[in-house]
Amino acid sequence: MAQLYSYLTFNGNCRQAMTFYQSCLGGELELQTIGQAPLSEPLPDNIKAYIVQATLRKDNLVLMATDMVANEGLNSGNSVSLLLNCQSEQELHHYYHQLAQQGQATQPLATNFWGAIFGSVTDQFGIRWLLNYDKG
Incomplete structure (x- = not known):
């Protein structure tokens, strides 16, 4: 079966955002710059x-993420x-904080009607995270 990955688009701060996510979540981070891509020679150095x-x-x-914004520009939203x-509950609290x-803690961690501990955060890059731990 196919897998579904989250893919975020940033406007020049992808490295900063992904480094932050790595510091929060751990894991291995691979970054490929435009300069490492074929045909990048004629582009300005800052790009x-x-x-x-x-x-x-x-x-x-x-x-996954990129700085490659489409021609219409980057439109952050809440959709x-x-x-x-x-x-675990410990993991939930760690990631939440x-x-x-x-950023902004938009919904405090609390036990919900479905029996899970749930809360939400909008991080410093405007990305909304929902955090859930099913106690059952």
């Missing part, structure tokens, strides 16, 4: 440092969130 593809991997987590389903650094 060559932008990230064409970043991949953060840890166990079953794969988060997409990343759900981080945690394996890490991701909230310089």
Whole structure:
């Protein structure tokens, strides 16, 4: 079966965002700059440092990102969130507090009607994270 990965688009701060996510979540981070891509020679040097593809991997987590913004520009919105389903209450609290650094805790961690501990954070890059731990 096909796998579904989260793929985020940034506007020049992909390296900063993905390094932050690695510091919060752990894992191995691979970054490929535009300058490392074929046919990058005629581009200005400042563009060559932008990230064409970043991949953060840890166990079953794969988060991908880029600085390659489409012609219409980058439009951040609230129609997409990343759900981080945690394996323990300790892991949930750790990720919640890490991701909230310089961001905003939008929903405090609390036990919900479905029996899970749940909360949400909008991180410093404007990405909305939903954090869940099913106690059952």
